[in-house]
Amino acid sequence: MASAESVPSAAILARGRQRYLAATARPSPAQRHATTARDMRLDCGRALLEMVLPQHQELSFQEVSQMVEKISSNLRLQMDGNGKEGKGRYLVARCALKAGEVIVSERPIFEGNTDAQKSEKIYSEAFLEKLQATPDMEDDVDDCFHPRSPLMDCVAAVLLSKQLVDEKSASADIREKAVLNLQKFCSLCRSPVQSTTDYNECVEDLWGALKPELQEITSREELGHVLQILSCNRFGHGGQSVQLMFAGSMFEHSCLPNCFLGTACTASPNADGPQTYRALRDIEEGEVLSIDYLNFPLGYCSMTARAEAFQKWGFTCSCPRCVELPEVERSFNCAECGEPDLCPCRPGSSVLQCLSCKKVADASYAARCLEREAQLQREPASPARKVGEESDDENLLGHRHHLVVHALWEDVEAGLPDSKELPAFQQMLEVLIESVSSASRLEEHPALLNLYHLAALSTQDDLETQKHYLQLEHRIMQRFFPEEAQRQDDEIMSLVKPTKEPTQLETVTVGLFLEEIAYFMEDMERDLWWLLRMAHQPAGPPELIHGDEVIEPVDAAVEAAIQKLKERADKHAEEHVAQAGAQGLTAWEQHLTCSAGVANFRQNVLEVRWTNLNTLTTDPMHPMHRMHSLVVGASRGLGLALTRHLAEVAHRAGGSGGSQGRVLAAARRPVPALEEVRRSFPDIVEILELDVTDPDSVSSAASRAKELLESPRGGGGGGGGRGGLHLLCHTAGLLQDKDRGVIPENHLQKVEANALAYSFAVNAIGPLLVLKHFSPLLKAGATDQRTEDSDVPGARAVFYSARVGSIGDNATGGWYSYRSSKAALNQMVRCASIELRRHSVCCFALHPGTVDTDLTRAFARARAKYKVQDVDEAVQKHLQIVESRTMADSGRFFDWQGKEVPW
Numbered sequence: 047m048a049s050a051e052s053v054p055s056a057a058i059l060a061r062g063r064q065r066y067l068a069a070t071a072r073p074s075p076a077q078r079h080a081t082t083a084r085d086m087r088l089d090c091g092r093a094l095l096e097m098v099l100p101q102h103q104e105l106s107f108q109e110v111s112q113m114v115e116k117i118s119s120n121l122r123l124q125m126d127g128n129g130k131e132g133k134g135r136y137l138v139a140r141c142a143l144k145a146g147e148v149i150v151s152e153r154p155i156f157e158g159n160t161d162a163q164k165s166e167k168i169y170s171e172a173f174l175e176k177l178q179a180t181p182d183m184e185d186d187v188d189d190c191f192h193p194r195s196p197l198m199d200c201v202a203a204v205l206l207s208k209q210l211v212d213e214k215s216a217s218a219d220i221r222e223k224a225v226l227n228l229q230k231f232c233s234l235c236r237s238p239v240q241s242t243t244d245y246n247e248c249v250e251d252l253w254g255a256l257k258p259e260l261q262e263i264t265s266r267e268e269l270g271h272v273l274q275i276l277s278c279n280r281f282g283h284g285g286q287s288v289q290l291m292f293a294g295s296m297f298e299h300s301c302l303p304n305c306f307l308g309t310a311c312t313a314s315p316n317a318d319g320p321q322t323y324r325a326l327r328d329i330e331e332g333e334v335l336s337i338d339y340l341n342f343p344l345g346y347c348s349m350t351a352r353a354e355a356f357q358k359w360g361f362t363c364s365c366p367r368c369v370e371l372p373e374v375e376r377s378f379n380c381a382e383c384g385e386p387d388l389c390p391c392r393p394g395s396s397v398l399q400c401l402s403c404k405k406v407a408d409a410s411y412a413a414r415c416l417e418r419e420a421q422l423q424r425e426p427a428s429p430a431r432k433v434g435e436e437s438d439d440e441n442l443l444g445h446r447h448h449l450v451v452h453a454l455w456e457d458v459e460a461g462l463p464d465s466k467e468l469p470a471f472q473q474m475l476e477v478l479i480e481s482v483s484s485a486s487r488l489e490e491h492p493a494l495l496n497l498y499h500l501a502a503l504s505t506q507d508d509l510e511t512q513k514h515y516l517q518l519e520h521r522i523m524q525r526f527f528p529e530e531a532q533r534q535d536d537e538i539m540s541l542v543k544p545t546k547e548p549t550q551l552e553t554v555t556v557g558l559f560l561e562e563i564a565y566f567m568e569d570m571e572r573d574l575w576w577l578l579r580m581a582h583q584p585a586g587p588p589e590l591i592h593g594d595e596v597i598e599p600v601d602a603a604v605e606a607a608i609q610k611l612k613e614r615a616d617k618h619a620e621e622h623v624a625q626a627g628a629q630g631l632t633a634w635e636q637h638l639t640c641s642a643g644v645a646n647f648r649q650n651v652l653e654v655r656w657t658n659l660n661t662l663t664t665d666p667m668h669p670m671h672r673m674h675s676l677v678v679g680a681s682r683g684l685g686l687a688l689t690r691h692l693a694e695v696a697h698r699a700g701g702s703g704g705s706q707g708r709v710l711a712a713a714r715r716p717v718p719a720l721e722e723v724r725r726s727f728p729d730i731v732e733i734l735e736l737d738v739t740d741p742d743s744v745s746s747a748a749s750r751a752k753e754l755l756e757s758p759r760g761g762g763g764g765g766g767g768r769g770g771l772h773l774l775c776h777t778a779g780l781l782q783d784k785d786r787g788v789i790p791e792n793h794l795q796k797v798e799a800n801a802l803a804y805s806f807a808v809n810a811i812g813p814l815l816v817l818k819h820f821s822p823l824l825k826a827g828a829t830d831q832r833t834e835d836s837d838v839p840g841a842r843a844v845f846y847s848a849r850v851g852s853i854g855d856n857a858t859g860g861w862y863s864y865r866s867s868k869a870a871l872n873q874m875v876r877c878a879s880i881e882l883r884r885h886s887v888c889c890f891a892l893h894p895g896t897v898d899t900d901l902t903r904a905f906a907r908a909r910a911k912y913k914v915q916d917v918d919e920a921v922q923k924h925l926q927i928v929e930s931r932t933m934a935d936s937g938r939f940f941d942w943q944g945k946e947v948p949w
């Protein structure tokens with residue numbers, strides 16, 4: 047899977063400019079010093095807008111801030127200096143933000159792509175005959191005059207927008223939008239060091255190529271300014287696109303940024319869709335927000351090289367990486383301990399100190415290292431290869447030195463090598479992974495997504511290692527692109543889960559999914575996809591949509607592929623079918639499982655990469671299938687659905703001799719629907735009588751549960767082992783009970799002491815009593831399932847609370863008893879989480895959303911206002927949330943989408 051590799055402007059911009067613009071620019075030193083960045087911006091700001099749109103006003107700082115704050119309520123715009131000095135405008139967090147959280151999401155004001163939609167018009171109408179691409183120029187889209195250059199496409203977008211403002215046939219709306227975009231565009235910062243004259247040659251060429259009608263609406267000077275704005279603010283996707291953002295252009299730079307441009311490219315690969323900036327780590331309210339203008343691998347270089355790059359933007363970076371931290375990008379091999387950790391103790395220092403053994407290198411060794419570095423920098427040949435070929439005496443550069451890393455990066459970008467070179471490829475990836483973490487001082491970084499993915503692809507012969515990389519990749523995806531992780535999870539799930547109706551799937555995810563298979567199965571991807579669907583779709587395969595085209599999977603080639611697969615499966619059948627059969631797979635799945643490649647795919651991609659969605663349904667080996675759970679409030683609604691779902695999961699996982707999970711369903715009395723579930727799963731489900739308002743009943747239910755979990759199953763089979771409980775789902779709760787006078791009071795005068803006390807008894811005191819009496823069982827279960835990873839809970843307790851119980855979220859008042867009893871429950875969950883943390887029991891509160899149950903049916907208005915979820919789908923989601931919680935989530939409050947709710 048490709049990572050979301052959008053990078054800020056000047057990185058790519060610098061490349062584009064170097065190739066064309068900078069090459070043609072010949073600023074005289076006098077010019078360079080005569081006009082500073084700030085002078086340019088201020089002195090020419092008004093002039094530029096007047097030039098572009100004579101009848102319109104330049105935006106003031108207040109107007110720009112209001113617009114920015116309207117785009118995202120997380121942002122505040124501030125100004126440093128008086129315009130001639132300081133860093134100009136910059137963004138600040140208005141509130142605390144969590145890592146991965148979206149800070150701002152906006153569409154580009156102007157955009158250009160390699161498919162050059164905008165410039166095509168200008169090219170065909172204006173200068174096609176003058177600037178036709180020759181075959182040898184085909185791929186050279188970095189040249190800004192290439193007909194498919196994204197830079198030229200973006201210039202064209204600006205010119206066409208300007209033309210539109212005066213176009214009588216365009217609607218007022220469209221013209222207004224064009225004006226606003228041009229106003230925003232003209233308010234952006236301009237490339238500081240190079241003045242308009244730097245662009246003279248480029249401007250001249252561009253001007254000469256323009257059709258007279260277009261020349262009429264612009265000027266050479268204006269074109270120069272447009273190029274300057276593009277230079278300073280350009281974002282882009284590799285060499286494929288140029289995007290001009292408005293709020294996004296206000297981020298300042300830091301080499302240790304707290305934000306990143308984090309649009310998962312799989313969500314909208316070609317779209318002029320919104321670009322998303324996210325938090326790279328937790329951010330406090332009032333913190334200055336920054337992104338890395340250079341990104342990895344461009345910014346992975348010496349501090350001096352970075353400083354040179356920043357000169358193009360006219361600033362000197364004063365972040366800790368540029369000023370005080372050891373320069374890890376220039377690591378040498380330590381002569382004392384042999385570790386590759388000897389680096390300048392501060393940026394630019396010639397004193398080298400080892401980060402491992404802490405020894406300072408003697409002056410002569412340091413001089414040899416620095417001399418070797420300088421020599422390699424002067425030599426054009428690849429230093430990584432040179433380093434590999436060095437004699438011991440010259441083997442001075444550490445493997446994380448930027449000269450080595452850049453050469454490795456190039457090799458890795460070339461893609462997976464032949465199988466015999468895979469081990470070396472993995473080593474390269476390991477070095478790059480280490481380098482990203484050490485330079486960013488972060489263990490989890492979005493740049494690792496693609497590296498982990500490649501690492502997983504390159505380890506197909508070692509399932510355990512592959513699993514490890516897929517897990518790491520999935521963690522990065524969830525941390526930095528949570529919505530995309532969820533979207534993929536849902537789509538993959540729909541791919542492997544039986545549904546009644548054939549559905550449509552986007553090729554984006556299917557493509558990723560097939561990429562995995564294709565790697566193992568050569569050209570059989572579409573057929574395999576079809577087979578997988580067949581295996582799970584009683585109603586036959588769905589349509590596969592690619593753009594507007596519906597791909598018909600069933601044809602002669604597919605028939606042949608099926609035959610081929612069957613043969614392959616048969617070959618492995620003897621070894622595998624018995625095992626697959628024991629896992630309860632269908633005949634088709636058995637065939638698929640038997641294929642070594644697909645077995646890889648199933649085990650590692652589905653079971654690991656999409657762990658949390660898959661475990662409960664298709665992975666019989668997952669520990670959650672052998673866990674013992676308790677559902678309190680199991681007689682109806684969510685509790686009943688949870689009981690049924692957990693029982694199905696335990697049943698599907700099969701097992702015997704005590705290895706099968708058990709589900710204890712606690713209810714005030716056993717209602718017919720619950721009896722029915724018990725009858726369907728007699729070895730799994732046990733009903734416990736429990737009234738949360740009666741302490742004795744809770745205590746005896748806990749004793750009974752202990753007996754059941756310790757005793758032989760169903761009076762005969764294996765028992766529950768050490769009598770532990772691994773999951774407690776407390777769903778019992780009360781919103782209204784007319785017989786007891788409990789109503790959602792909308793007025794103080796409707797509050798009644800007895801009703802209030804009863805609400806508290808059911809919603810707050812009851813759950814705490816349940817936890818009091820069942821916590822010994824949870825602790826035992828946690829001891830049972832605890833792993834070496836202290837982040838992974840041994841047992842989990844989820845308490846169904848409600849967002850209306852959040853004090854921070856209460857804007858409308860009312861519902862006194864329900865709100866306050868749920869608030870009390872929240873506090874109790876928090877307290878218990880602290881007490882139970884050291885036992886590895888994770889406790890948290892969950893807002894289930896509006897689910898189609900008896901409770902919500904009584905509230906027609908609420909149902910109309912909120913998305914009502916189907917109860918079975920809802921409990922599956924809840925269990926995914928339960929399962930993906932780590933100990934860090936204990937004592938917190940989440941909603942049904944896994945988003946945190948304020949207390």
Ligand SMILES: C[S@@+](CC[C@H](N)C(=O)[O-])C[C@H]1O[C@@H](n2cnc3c(N)ncnc32)[C@H](O)[C@@H]1O
Binds near residue numbers: 134135234278298364
């Ligand atoms: C993309 S713009 C950022 C917004 C800009 N500050 C403004 O007022 O519009 C880039 C410019 O911001 C300033 N800048 C960004 N990061 C900076 C930093 N870390 N230190 C000083 N100036 C910085 C430089 O003038 C740079 O040319």
